[in-house]
Amino acid sequence: MDVPVQEVIRPATIAEALAALAEREDARPIAGGTDLMVQLRDGRRRAGRLVDLGRLGLAGIRRTRDAIEVGAATTMDAIAASAEIKRSFPALASAARQVGAWPIQCRATLGGNLANGSPAADTAPPLLIAEASVTIASAAGTRRLRVADLFLGPGRTALTPGELVTSVRLPLDEPAPGERVVERFTKVGPRREQVISVVSLAGRAVIRPDGTFALVRLAFGSVAPVPVRALTAERALAGRRPDAAARRDAARAVQDDIAPIDDVRAPARYRRIAAAVLLDRFLQEAARG
Amino acid sequence: MPRPDAEPRHRTRGSDPGPRTTDHGPLGGRHERPDARAKVAGSTRYVGDLSLPGMLHAGVAVAPIASARVLALDTAAARAVDGVEAVVTAAALPGANLVGVIFPDQPLLAADRVRMVGDRLALVAARTPEAAWRAARLVEATLEPLPAVHDPVAALVPGAPLVHDGGNLVRTFQVARGDAGRRSADVVVEALYHVGGQEHAYLEPQGCLAIPEGRSRITIIASCQCPFYVQQAVARVLGLPLAAVRVEQAPTGGGFGGKEDYPSEPAACAAVLAFATGRPVRFVLPRELDMQVSTKRHAMVVRHRWGADRNGRLRFAEVDAVLDAGAYVGISTVVAERANVSAIGPYDVPNVHVRTRIAYTNNLFGGAFRGFGAPQVTWAAEATIDRLARAVGLDPLEFRRRNLLDDHRRRICTGQLLRRPVLARECLDRAATLAGWDEFHARPRAADTATREGMGIALALYGCNLHHGGQRLDRSSAVVILQADGSVVVRVGLTEIGQGNLVACQTIAAQALGVDPTAVQVWQPDTTTVADSGPTVASRGAHASGMAILDAVRRLRTRLDPVAAELLGCRREQVELAAGRARVAGEPDRSVTIAQVAAELAARRIEAIATGWYRSRPRRFDAATGEGEPYEFYAVACHVARVAVDRDLGVVRVEEVSAAHDVGRVIHRDALEGQIQGGVVQGVGWGTTERLALDHGRLVNPSFTDYLIPTFADAPKVNIAIVESDGAGGPFGAKGVGEPALIPAAAAVRNAVVAALGVELDALPLVPPAIVAALGDAHPFAWVAEEEHEHVRSETVAPGR
């Protein structure tokens, strides 16, 4: 079946794009189309007008003094291949390389992954632990929003009609001398590739020379209506060493951070256990360095 | 798909290249498949690519619940949609409202009763597919829900909601041998297996094009395995004689059994709409609807009580199986027949009692699927064999060796004697060697790592071709035409569905006529060019069409050889056809080209067309006792799987499968290996990730986002050992391989996972939550799920991305 769209606009500037979005209530941006085309076809989303973001110069990775800015239309493949991202935000690079499979990675964009609002969006946990924010433009001006405040529920975000994500800002956070950084992204699914996360974890640990945590940040996908920071677990670990007792406390604490349900991909019980396993493995890796 | 610069994970180890010299002919070689290039390049025209002037598109309104009374159907809104040309309900059908293949239990359109999700309520023809489907959604059905039953075992308990008036027990098959008692066994294993169904996941969804000629005749172009089934179904619903229905098989993008019985239904729908409108009608099912409404591999519940003595000899086997037919019988009886015969595998068991019952439920209905009931019972049998091996303390290989059928012990449970040679032991040894069974088990393995490795083995005994019960269908027709330039046209009644039947027929004809395969053109089946050849199922394609081709060539040679003899100046008995030439036997220098002979036949106006016929040998079988010869001959297959299991996450990766197959003789080596590789991967998918999630009879994962078939990244390395022998009875001694290639794969994987984890797993598929659940308290984090949690919100995680 064809996609029920009446027109496709290909603006050359952000201003034109915002105008094209403001003009019609049923206008929607389209980037890689890897979510939207599927949803339009099966009726989960509607759009009378599609506004293509491909020619706005929104793709690219730029380093500023204290952050890395990733354009909203940057593809997963570009993110995964970027030396800058691999060095400073390895969990994001790893997540991007695990979105679908390579053909999808060459179309799927970071902005699309966030704006789609899925609790399983693989780039969300890495962005949460980076305490990243998005820049949002609309005909009314621009605003900044923490990624942590972007997701509202399955398929729902804080973006209002007519708004565009233009970039994602990841603040650089250099460890103090002598500290080690361990950062990982892991996703669980029954297949090797082309699989929506059943549970995913991004973790960042900064470890002092004495083996205690200077910082630990954890975020999960697919275990709640939105991607979540595991603040209870982070508090349970703060300042401690990732020894067996701490790991056990964290496994217990993280259960209060997540709220999984039974769905077609897995029962809640499995998600609770898998979240504990992923967390335990991350902490063991942090202990080893 | 990995990045193109990524290292290949592995390559399939091929077997030997096969005969090369043209003098031997193409048999057993690897010449290019005639359909390969167009398929790879994307130029093959499937039904969805066809269109005709004035053509309409069909849509269908289906029931959203599994059991209901139809109180009213309002089609006014559907009819009002712009572009709609016809809306048809049960009342308006010209012929019989019936599509059941074996039992008359399934209406084309539900009139008063809904028995499963997807029962058709109304058909729509419109000028665009969008209008057709929009109108279909606007058909308003007033349904009164009725009690439903979704568990096949519960369906057989008195008092269960009735799916059809006659009761939920459709049929019982049994076979008994000896006295299945507990007496002489030292160890007894009891187990209850829940074996899940499977979606065919053919690349091309169901589709057909119906082209009417007034109201007197019709042509159907269909993606299908069995054009003659489609012909019968269309003739019945239109009330036409068979001769007025012409069915041409379109190039078919995969079948796996899913295009055996089911395509009759969309074809009947399109035919009804074509007659109602007088216009061509194309009906292509969207993927989600196709998955929701088409047939599936049957789910089965299998109860076992098996015993062995302390030397590891099997003493008895009791199998009590229930097959979930779903709401209609379809071809469930034939599937149950095969399951019943296959239930104890290639083992010599003195005392056997097998019972297979078929139960109606309000689930999606079961249909043909590669293996036809054998994979389910094989999964159970091989699990029990491993349990018994453990119970008597024997290596699984050694336990099997002590019990396999062989040239001396070759009586199967029906009393039939297998033909020699019986190659079960040979297959086991070859597969185990390829897999490195001994080396693997000699290697120390850490028990405390996250990833556990395991190796498992399984065998299958496969009855080739159709069961005795389907013997009336077991015949086949071919036409061979020698063109004036020496090229050859071949027509057969069995279909190419990706499995390689075209190249098999081409090879067989070329071998028999002594010509190069490129001189032979095999055309898609068409019911007006050959006689009813039965279905392309039961791994019988190459066998049945090949035998008919050989018969046609034999008849053609009664006219060709005398002419060749004249040209050569020899007696007709001396004429030999090879390497593109007719020559004097023993004197290869005295020869003429086949093209010269063909030109001579044409010049003399000698009939250069011949028909050929094949029918299977009549056999003795008693359906009441299950005794006799259910199948003509048998093939053995053995698979060894090596897996890596992430124990705590329950994720299974199948790394390697080593497959040994008893194939008689190889016809085309690439096609054969392709069948084995594909069968293994499909079996692995069924056993591990392919879960049909049913909620009150509705499939809640009808898409490839959530119904997870293996991708190339998940495909194991497949090592192949081909075990050849003489005298199998097929063309040049070949046996079918399409289904044996799948049957043991999932069972081998199951046994490997059990070996890796040390816990029994009695439900298929082995999805991660099932494995974690089976570990129970042995899982290091089982406790986190038992405690109370503060934070449970009511909002749900949506299944969408």
Ligand SMILES: Cc1cc2nc3c(=O)[nH]c(=O)nc-3n(C[C@H](O)[C@H](O)[C@H](O)COP(=O)(O)OP(=O)(O)OC[C@H]3O[C@@H](n4cnc5c(N)ncnc54)[C@H](O)[C@@H]3O)c2cc1C
């Ligand atoms: C086969 C397959 C496999 C997949 N596997 C994964 C996976 O493993 N992990 C995963 O996380 N996802 C997966 N996805 C989903 C999808 O690929 C990703 O979410 C992707 O990042 C979406 O980006 P896109 O550019 O294609 O978005 P689009 O489809 O173009 O857009 C998605 C949504 O975001 C909106 N949008 C896009 N860009 C902007 C913007 N700049 N500002 C505001 N709104 C915007 C659109 O209007 C639309 O609503 C998969 C999809 C497919 C088809």
